[in-house]
Amino acid sequence: MSNRTAFWIFILGTASSALLFIFLTVDMHRQVDALTNADKLTDDVVAGKKVWEKYNCNDCHTLLGFGGYYAPDMTKVYKRRGEDGIRFIVKEPEKAFAKSWRKMPKQNLSDAEINSLIAFLKWVSEINNGDWPPQDSDKRIANSALKLTAGAGVNLGMALLQDKGCLSCHNYKGVGDEDVPLEKAGEKYDAETLKKLIHNPQSVNKDASMPPQDGLSDAELETIVNFLKSKN
Amino acid sequence: MKYKSQGIARAYFTVALLLFVLQVIVGLYLAFNYFFTVPQGVVDAFPFSTARAFHTNLLVLWMLLGFMGGAYFIVPEETEREIYSTKLAYIQLILLVGTGVAALVGFLFGWTQGRPLLEIPTLLDLFVVVGALMFLFNIGMTMITARKWTVIQGTLLGGLVFLAVMYLFGIPFYKNTSIDWYYWWWVIHLWVEGAWELITSAIMAFVLLKLTGVERKVVEKWLYVEIGLFLFTGIAGTGHHYYWLAAPRYWLWIGGIFSALEPVPIVLMVLDTWNHVRHRKLEIKNHLTFVYVVGCAVLHLAGAGVLGIVHTLPQINYYTHGSQVTVSHGHLAFFGAYALLNLTIFYFAFPQLKGIVRYDEKLGRICFWTMSLSMLGITLAFGVAGVIQSYVERVMGLGYMTAQGHMKLWMAIAFAFGLVFLVGVIVMVYDLLFMKPARQEA
Structure with a gap:
């Protein structure tokens, strides 16, 4: 050559x-x-992106898989945690992760900032990015409770705890994220109180830090409560 | 050292080495955070995110200072002329280091642009641009007034201009996150798999030419082929970052195919380096430089080539993207390709800058193997952690913190290897800064 x-x-x-x-x-x-649904890219969403950048969230969390790997990916967090979940964690991380072995800094965001941040995360969760990340994939999560139940012969109640994100904060017999065990809940409360507790935790315990879970159908709620009661 | 102004390099290299030590120390703190519960009070004051901004910005700063020092060392020899303005080169160093320090202090107080690796606030970006312009002006004027052009200096200048131009894409605020990340990769990817590869190729070619005495024509021929393949695979290969950011689907094909080819130029570089070393015509004065040259080529291939290709195909990347697998690849790739490249030019230049013909190689060898082997250990530990994370979190869907729990042990192992690595780095810095002539000479 x-x-x-x-x-x-x-x-x-x-x-x-x-x-x-x-x-x-x-x-x-x-x-x-x-x-990316640019028509929904409102000023509030842009303000939220600025909040995301102002507090350097991206050097612990990933977004679209980019950034720091020290904390969960935020692409679909809006679907995983919901508005109340995000607000609670950002406002009071010291409570949200009191029992976790990994902490999140308390950055004292204003309510307006948190609202914008939520708008931003909502917008991000809806862009068409090839169904990534796999752990939050709609396609995979749809029917996953039933698939798990049918495939492994496990209890539907347990599958729902997994599927509905309960195990993002709670823990059942060592499965799940934070150290707030659910085993004792069935012992401590009767079925009606449990239902009320899940629907609106503050109505049972006004200091409860858990956000209300109103995304569950009556049948799902019933199954979860039966599961928690039956396993004692 | 043939030209007085090559002495500028010494100041650049010294600062770069000290920043490297600092980078590694902060890196240890980051690894520590993965297996030890840092209390809320400490996290509030000095979060992981700030430490990570330190770690990555120090990396960029020390490596760029190393490249710039390398350019100030190489360009006089290639053009056979002193650097246009020595004074400007020192002013530039002070400006860039000052900007770097201001950025780090700023991070501590939350002064950030909040985009990973490009955290430096816009105001400081302007100082960086001014510094880069001073540098390019100085190097460019040296070449223009010398009126002597070689392929090596052309590649070096091309890489440096390419680097500076790409930085500009990281400065604006983008409203749309997807577009933001699209151009973020124009800085990050087109640096490390474009501009920096040009600089690497040029520096490697220069060092090989000087060390081996192989004909310039032969070295430059392979240099052309290498940079041609680097840019052919690297530019369109940017697509492997566009799989999951809401860009059109064809990026899965483009990214997959072009990045599957990315190891080719690196393999060529390894073969070509080995060939030149084997057919050398000059007497070897310092074996150690060869150890660094060959080590750089081999670990460049292992880290950037092999570990890159294992998770670059979309089908695999779907599960490994943004996990510790990326971290594993990133560490060996940066160490193999760019840390060792810098150390190669440092070990090549330092003896000349100090007027030492043959130096005592013992410490240099020890620290080369200490750093390289412990970095392989770090890479392996991160890699195992990454596979666990991909499986537990992404395949099984068991939740982020569940996966992190299973990874603790491996992050602790990475930390342990990191301690060994730090020792290697400190010994290396000591060895370079206090280099002594070999005994028979003294």
């Missing part, structure tokens, strides 16, 4: 790749508004 050939390998290699890349970048700009 001559130096001239080598030179042309360099020129053509670089130019072809760069042209392809620039062409696809232009096309990305053409498509991105539809993929």
